[in-house]
Amino acid sequence: MEIGQLPEECISHIISFTSPRDACRSSLVSPLFRSAADSDVVWEKFLPSDYKNFISQSVLIPETTLNAMRKKRLYFHLCYNPITIGNGNMSFSIDRQSGKKCFVVGARGLSIAWGDTPQYWKWTSLPESRFPEVAKLKCVWWLHIIANVDTRILSPQTTYVACLVFKLAERNHGFADRPVELRVDFEGRASGEGLSVLLDSRRNMALIPQDRGDGWKEVEMGEFFNENGEDGSVLCSLKEVDNYHTKSGLIIEGIEIRPNVGM
Numbered sequence: 001m002e003i004g005q006l007p008e009e010c011i012s013h014i015i016s017f018t019s020p021r022d023a024c025r026s027s028l029v030s031p032l033f034r035s036a037a038d039s040d041v042v043w044e045k046f047l048p049s050d051y052k053n054f055i056s057q058s059v060l061i062p063e064t065t066l067n068a069m070r071k072k073r074l075y076f077h078l079c080y081n082p083i084t085i086g087n088g089n090m091s092f093s094i095d096r097q098s099g100k101k102c103f104v105v106g107a108r109g110l111s112i113a114w115g116d117t118p119q120y121w122k123w124t125s126l127p128e129s130r131f132p133e134v135a136k137l138k139c140v141w142w143l144h145i146i147a148n149v150d151t152r153i154l155s156p157q158t159t160y161v162a163c164l165v166f167k168l169a170e171r172n173h174g175f176a177d178r179p180v181e182l183r184v185d186f187e188g189r190a191s192g193e194g195l196s197v198l199l200d201s202r203r204n205m206a207l208i209p210q211d212r213g214d215g216w217k218e219v220e221m222g223e224f225f226n227e228n229g230e231d232g233s234v235l236c237s238l239k240e241v242d243n244y245h246t247k248s249g250l251i252i253e254g255i256e257i258r259p260n261v262g263m
Contacts, residue, residue: 008032008035008036008039009036009041011032011033011036011037012036012037012039012041012042013041015036015037015042016041016042016044016045016046017045019046019097019098020043020046020075020096020097020098020099021097023037023042023043023046024037038070038072040070040071040072042071042072043070043071043072043074043075044071046075046099047071047074047075047078047094047099048094048099048100048101048155051078051094052067054083054085054092054101055067055083057085057086057092058083058084058085059083059084059085059086059087059088060083060084061083066083075094075099076096078092078093078094079093079094079095079096080093080096081093082102082104082130084130084131088106088108088131088132089105089106089108089109089131090103090104090105090106090109091103091104091106091130091131091254095258095259095261097261098259098261100155100158100259101153101154101155101259102256102257102258102259103149103153103154103256103257103258104130104165104253104254104255104256104257105147105149105254105255105256105257106130106131106133106134106253106254107123107131107133107134107135107252107253107254108123108131108132108133108135109147109254110135110145110146110147110252110254110255111145111146111147111148112135112144112145112252113140113142113143113144113145114140115135119138119139120137120138120139120140121135121136121137121138121140122135122136122138123135123136124136126215126251128214128215128216129215129216129253130253131253131254134251134252134253135251135252136169136249136250136251136252137247137248137249137250137251137252138248139246139247139248140246140247140248141244141245141246141247142240142241142244143180143238143239143240143241143247143250144237144238144239144240144241145237145238145239145252145255146235146236146237146238147162147235147236147237147254147255147257148187148233148234148235149233149234149235149236149257150232150233151186151226151229151230151231151232151233151234152229152230153229154226154229154257155226155259156226156227156228156229157226157227157228158225158226158259159223159224159225159226159259159260160223160224160225160226160234160257160258160259160260161220161221161222161223161257161258161259161260162184162220162221162222162223162224162234162236162255162256162257163218163219163220163221163255163256163258164182164218164219164221164238164252164255165212165216165217165218165252165253165254165255165256166199166209166216166217166218166219166250166251166252166253167215167216167217167251167253168199168200168217168249168250168251169248169249169250169251170249171248171249172200172248172249172250173246173247173248173249174245174246174247174248175198175199175200175247175249175250176198176200177198178198178240178245178247179196179197179198179240180196180197180198180199180238180239180240181194181195181196181197181237181238181239181240182194182195182196182197182219182220182221182222182237182238183195183221183222183236183237183239184221184222184223184224184234184235184236184237185234185235185237186224186231186232186233186234186235187232187233187234187235188232194222194237194239195220195221195222197209197219199219199250216253218256221236221237221238221255222236223260234257236255236257
């Protein structure tokens with residue numbers, strides 16, 4: 001029997017063991033394959049197994065609206081439209097190629113030294129941010145920011161990369177000539193030296209902040225392998241405490257944890 005003679009539900013079952021890309025390609029074969037490849041059976045398999053838990057935490061979009069979508073539409077909605085979850089301090093999305101989970105810890109979810117001291121930091125809203133508030137540095141000598149991420153919420157057997165999502169105000173100081181240290185460690189286990197990066201990219205270094213295309217820049221902080229989510233917490237940190245020179249004009253949206261699809 002040729003595969004095209006199989007019942008549609010059998011073809012859907014077979015396609016569900018492939019990948020989102022393969023499913024999209026399969027839909028071009030014939031009307032039968034299109035119907036099978038677009039079925040909820042296929043795209044439910046590609047969504048993270050606990051996606052309903054994150055949908056139930058959606059702050060801005062009603063859970064009923066998301067659950068009413070066909071699974072293929074929901075898959076791509078979560079790829080391109082991160083949802084703010086919990087108390088509004090984190091966003092959830094999925095990687096388009098793999099369906100693995102992505103998160104951004106918003107500025108309010110970070111541990112920022114003196115972050116609630118108006119003399120040093122200002123909390124404000126920006127239209128280009130997915131979060132209600134971002135943190136704008138007014139002036140500090142000692143800079144330290146940490147994201148603490150529970151590995152149990154991440155996709156298992158996945159290499160993740162952490163990125164600082166930020167921008168510099170037009171008037172900023174202290175980031176063109178003094179690098180910050182970026183690092184990623186499992187809590188209680190230091191992995192060695194961090195990355196030394198100039199956040200103001202006017203000078204050439206190995207790591208240069210990149211435009212994200214959404215009004216923000218990002219720079220890689222490091223990567224880690226999440227085996228089975230049993231490693232506790234991952235600490236992603238930015239630190240500059242050695243020079244004791246003033247720094248100002250840094251605007252933090254958050255720290256993103258996403259699959260390194262190149263691995």
